[in-house]
Amino acid sequence: xxxxxxxxxxxxxSFMMFLGSGSSFAKKPLKIGSFLAVTGPASFLGDPELxxxxxxxxxxxxxxxVDGHKIEFVHYDTKGxxxxxxxxxxxxxxxxxxxxxxxxxxxxxxxxxxxIVQRAKVPFISLAGSIKIVEPVKKWVFKTPHTDxxxxxxxxxxxxxxxxTKIALITGNGGFDKSGRAQCLALAPKYGIKIxxxxxxxxxxxxxxxxxxxxxxxDAQAILNFGxxxxxAIVVKNAKQLGINLPIYESHGVASKKxxxxxxDAANGVRLPAAALIVADQLPDTDPQKKVLLDYKKxxxxxxxxxxxxxxxxYDALFIVVNAVKRAGVIDRAKIRDEIEKTKGFVxxxxxxxxxxxxxxxxxxxxxxxxxxxxxxxxxLY
Amino acid sequence: MDQLLQFxxxxxxxxxxxxxxxxxxxxxxxxxxxxxxxxxxxxxIGAMSAIFMLKAGIxxxxxxxxxxxxxxxxxxxxxxxxxxxxxRATVVSTIIITIGASIFLRGAALLIWGKDIYGLPPFxxxxxxxxxxxxxxxxxxWVMLGTAFLVIVVRYFxxxxxxxxxxxxxxxxxxxxxxxxxxxxxxxxxAYGLSAALGAVAGVLIAPITFMTYGAGVMLGLKGxxxxxxxxxxxxxxxxxxxxxxxxxETVGAGFISSGYKDAIAFFVILLVLFFKPSGILGxxxxxxx
Numbered sequence: 001x002x003x004x005x006x007x008x009x010x011x012x013x014s015f016m017m018f019l020g021s022g023s024s025f026a027k028k029p030l031k032i033g034s035f036l037a038v039t040g041p042a043s044f045l046g047d048p049e050l051x052x053x054x055x056x057x058x059x060x061x062x063x064x065x066v067d068g069h070k071i072e073f074v075h076y077d078t079k080g081x082x083x084x085x086x087x088x089x090x091x092x093x094x095x096x097x098x099x100x101x102x103x104x105x106x107x108x109x110x111x112x113x114x115x116i117v118q119r120a121k122v123p124f125i126s127l128a129g130s131i132k133i134v135e136p137v138k139k140w141v142f143k144t145p146h147t148d149x150x151x152x153x154x155x156x157x158x159x160x161x162x163x164x165t166k167i168a169l170i171t172g173n174g175g176f177d178k179s180g181r182a183q184c185l186a187l188a189p190k191y192g193i194k195i196x197x198x199x200x201x202x203x204x205x206x207x208x209x210x211x212x213x214x215x216x217x218x219d220a221q222a223i224l225n226f227g228x229x230x231x232x233a234i235v236v237k238n239a240k241q242l243g244i245n246l247p248i249y250e251s252h253g254v255a256s257k258k259x260x261x262x263x264x265d266a267a268n269g270v271r272l273p274a275a276a277l278i279v280a281d282q283l284p285d286t287d288p289q290k291k292v293l294l295d296y297k298k299x300x301x302x303x304x305x306x307x308x309x310x311x312x313x314x315y316d317a318l319f320i321v322v323n324a325v326k327r328a329g330v331i332d333r334a335k336i337r338d339e340i341e342k343t344k345g346f347v348x349x350x351x352x353x354x355x356x357x358x359x360x361x362x363x364x365x366x367x368x369x370x371x372x373x374x375x376x377x378x379x380x381l382y
Numbered sequence: 383m384d385q386l387l388q389f390x391x392x393x394x395x396x397x398x399x400x401x402x403x404x405x406x407x408x409x410x411x412x413x414x415x416x417x418x419x420x421x422x423x424x425x426x427i428g429a430m431s432a433i434f435m436l437k438a439g440i441x442x443x444x445x446x447x448x449x450x451x452x453x454x455x456x457x458x459x460x461x462x463x464x465x466x467x468x469x470r471a472t473v474v475s476t477i478i479i480t481i482g483a484s485i486f487l488r489g490a491a492l493l494i495w496g497k498d499i500y501g502l503p504p505f506x507x508x509x510x511x512x513x514x515x516x517x518x519x520x521x522x523x524w525v526m527l528g529t530a531f532l533v534i535v536v537r538y539f540x541x542x543x544x545x546x547x548x549x550x551x552x553x554x555x556x557x558x559x560x561x562x563x564x565x566x567x568x569x570x571x572x573a574y575g576l577s578a579a580l581g582a583v584a585g586v587l588i589a590p591i592t593f594m595t596y597g598a599g600v601m602l603g604l605k606g607x608x609x610x611x612x613x614x615x616x617x618x619x620x621x622x623x624x625x626x627x628x629x630x631x632e633t634v635g636a637g638f639i640s641s642g643y644k645d646a647i648a649f650f651v652i653l654l655v656l657f658f659k660p661s662g663i664l665g666x667x668x669x670x671x672x
Contacts (some may be wrong), residue, residue, distance in 0.1 A: 043497045149625055173642075197575050200642040204601035207590035209392040209517075210633040211641045213385055230499045231595040241510045242388075262501050262593055274597070 028331050030069040030299070032057070032321065033098030035088040035104035035113075036127070040080035044256075046105040049127055050075065051304050053102065053209070056190055056318055066325050072081030074098060080105070082112035089113040093120045099331055104128050104315045114141055123337040124319040127310075131178055141339055142314030142360045144316040144350055146275065146368055148180040148226075149187070151252050154273035154368045156191040157379075159222060162247070168197035168220035170211055170235060172227040180226035182252055194219050203231050208238045215244070222246050233262035240266040247271065255309055257297040260376050273368040275309040275350050279380040288347045296349055304369065312349030320346060320353065388516040389637040390630065395522040397629020399592070402529045404583040404613065404621035405536060406577055411616040412540065413549045413573035416476045420460065420484040421581055422603020425492070428453040428582025428597065429589035430491060433500045442503075450582040457489070457578025461571050484599070491596035502589040521590045528587045529622060532580060534617040539576075547651025549573055612652050612667030623663055628652070 002016040034053060037046035041311070051361065057071045065071060074096045076088035085258045092098050100123050104110030105132035115134070117124040117140050124141050126133050146357040159167065167188075171181040181198075190196050196218045199211035212235070215223060223246050232254045239248060248270045250259075255274035260267045276283060280293035296315055300307045321347060325331065326337035343362060351367025370381045404426055432449035436442060460483050468479060505524050509654040510517040538548040551559040552569045560566050585594070592598070605628065615625025628648055635647030655663065 039492075041400060047497070200640075200644075202645060204598070206588070207392055207396045207633075209395075210389055210636045213388040213392070215383055216640070230595070233499075233593065241519055243517065258499060262499060270515070 027068040027073045030325055031064055031098040031332055033092035033101045033222050034075045034098055035078050035085055035103040035225060037080035038077040042080040045310045048308045049314040052311040052314040053318055055303055066322050069331060078109055082108050085109040086113050088115050093122055099333055100321050100336060110222045114138060119272050122333055123340055127313045137358060137360050140337060145313045149183045150365055150368055151181040151273050152187050153365055155249050156187060158370050164221045165192060166194050166196050167222045167224050168215040168218055168355055169195050170199040170225050172201055172203040172356060174203050177227045177255060189210045203229055208235050209242060212242050224249045225288050226251045229267055233259055236266045260373060264352045267373045270373045274371050274373055276369050277309045277349050279313050279369060279371060279378050282380040292347050292348055316348035316350050386516040387514055389633045391516045391518050393630030393633035395518055397626035398526045398529050399588050400605045400609040401622040401625025402627050403602050404609035404625050405532055405618055406581040408616050408618050408621055409573050409577040409612040412553050413570055415473050415553055419480045422599030423484045423487040424453050424578040424581025425458055425585040425602050428593040430495050432586045434504055446586050449586055450579050453582030454575045454579040457574040458571060461574035488596060494651055495596055499549035499593050499595045501593045504590040525587050533618050533622055562595030608652055611662055612655055614662030616662045620662055620664035
């Protein structure tokens, strides 16, 4: 029975290898899979996200990995297409057999894959904005970016403080704009705010004076523009051109230097809620986020140039996973998920995360800062 | 009344942008019956080259001139390396080639200039001009002026110059044009170069108002194309008329009906016009060639 002998020998060797692996360097790697919209229309989100992940994973591995587990990073570019997102997530789960997934740059991409990750039971941290991702709570799905609902709440709170009760809403036709518009319409009555105009534009439009002329004819006390890209810059420029002196509120979608650059002096006086990253140096030293933010900013800018809040969401997701793995002590999908859910007091770029079985985002309204643009610069209000 | 005046002026400013882009379609159409779907990309390339040369410190007027030259070169290359090798292609196949070219140019622009949004400074002072309670920007006047100037140039070119007439002859009958001694190949090359240059002028004029990205050519090209078929393809006056009508219908529709359905209203009007006059408002209609 030569065959049997061989089998016994083989099993002894493999058993010894197994024993050895416990103490030596050959620990099981932590496989992180990612699908991001690195090119395509949402590239301004996906590109800094990927760079952030790559930069920090490289750094973690150089320091010996997470408790000795080296991180293996698998990445696919969805180009912002939901169908591609589905294909890649299936591949990440079935072929690459990853332990955790971080990604889904846009809400559309994320919502498309929720069923798949739920069925496969893989912990998934989304980098997209929509509130629908975590409400209602899905067992395996988490997210790090602030929601449009929080943005609307923050804006309405500020309006209330200034005694504004009638506003004009102007939004684009993209997914982000539409979702934001729905949140504004739903939340306004709770703050005693009446929406007296509800205008829309196409994100590729060249001129919004028509919509603003209609707004000028109403008794609105402020204008709220929910959008991103070049359209909000045209809105504020057109408002100035028409001589409209109402306070203008923008969403967190314009929280990049580009907006100020494009809108020029028309941007002055515009208020918006945004993550603390863009005003990191203005935070008081007692703020726990300040150090994290300045570190991230320094590292990212040294390697890639100007930092954006979007890359910060990837930073938050990565370190929530890293901390969860450290606490779990083993590479196991279910245990990592449980530990992600137990994240408490994690100081990230988006705010301080406190997750729970009923809250898979874990950020409070204080995670958003109210910012005003003054003399072409961000000014932290509160 | 205040509102109507502003809607009308907004319509004119938007419409003149569409008209400017629409003009670019007419030259290549007149030369070969081909609708060049890369026309929007010519507009984008003109604007983006001007923006980046200005950033590099080249004086504004020189940057504009060079941008037009760059765009024209791209147009010439497109004809030489994509259209000419497919000389036996039908009109439809050539149109498909131009769609491919537009995707290629967009990709190239993405690699060269990145994904960011850029603006150009306005040509002159930026204080709004008031007409009653309605306002417009001085740059809008530049766009209108540019459109008017280019219409005259294009008209003059096709009606009075030998090259222009030769290009028209090529479109009527290639073989006959060849027999009377017109170099058909060269004419087509000239048409693409001029068309690209025209697109670049449009791009430089509108970039201070609308901003530019590598992908902005798609929507501009589409709106320009709509304006061109509304007014009558190949007719430069038609392009202007089509552009202005499209702009005014959009703004008045948005103003009085709903801004959410702005484009739907505009497309409905286009469909209506084309239903009753398929060749466009100023189009001559299909002439049966025997």
